[in-house]
Amino acid sequence: MFDTMTMTKVVGGLCGTFLVFLLGSWAGDLIYAGGGGHGDHSQAYVIEVEGADGHDEVVEEVDFAAVMATASAADGEGVWRNCRSCHSLEPGVNSTGPSLYGIVGRPVGAADGFNYSGALVAVADVWDVDHLNGFLENPKGYAPGTAMGYNGLRKVEDRANLIAYLDSLDD
Template identity: 35%
Template sequence: MNMETNKIFAALLVAGIIAMLGGFISQLAMHPHELEEAAYEIEAAEDGAGGGHDGAPVETGPESIADLMASADIERGKKLSRACMACHTMDQGGESRQGPPLWGVAGRSVASIGGFAYSDAMKAHGGKWDVESLNAFLWNPKKTLSGTKMNYRGVKKPEDRAALVAYLQSLK
């Protein structure tokens, strides 16, 4: 290395040390005062309902899509399934990707594709993928099944979930 490179390296090293020392000194100089009790109380609604600013209850799960299934648009579900194809295949005999293949998922036992590394939560879940279990899982996978590996936010609109479930039911 030449002298110029050494100077630059030394300057960066000294700047880093000064920044670290500044952090340590500020920690020593500041002594936050911890309160023994809250400075003010936040009152809950008397009926026990939580909610937003308008007092509406917090959503705890998906609405049923049973009534929507009769008019669910399979073609819309097919379009919505494009988001699923980032991790799943929809083809008969399709291979596992980040997620298992979805051909025949409706009516299939949960965590039943051999050779796919399901999460412990999914293995322990049991049951079959019926309309309501697919609805709940597609609504919010992480809330419905804590510990799932599925990294997807979910489908919020009940009409979209119904269309997607109808499409998944057609894959047989």
């Protein structure tokens, strides 16, 4: 039933089918792509949209001091979940990262028993609110060479709430 001639016809039929699909694809590209995909790709027509003047959206700078004035330590406790896998809130108990108890106002690199990478000392002397804000937003960008592998908190409100929470612990 399946001799060499039959197998040759089956393989030839499959190859012919694929060839028809390939040629159909090329023909469709020529018809619908407008020019076969070669050369300069220009738009055939422009649709004018009311109010679209081509300007990018302007990012408004937020005054961190104003956000910090309204920060909630209770909301910061919820943000703390991002930090607790590497840091502790118990004085002198270090984990992957140093203990954050009393961090606000503490000299940089001063947690007892923790071996710092040295990159932090170059950017600040004391962990005040502004330095914490900059570091929490983008740790690797704020202190290049830091060993902290966290990408940062993008929302300014989250950073302010977390700093308020950390500041409330050592009262």
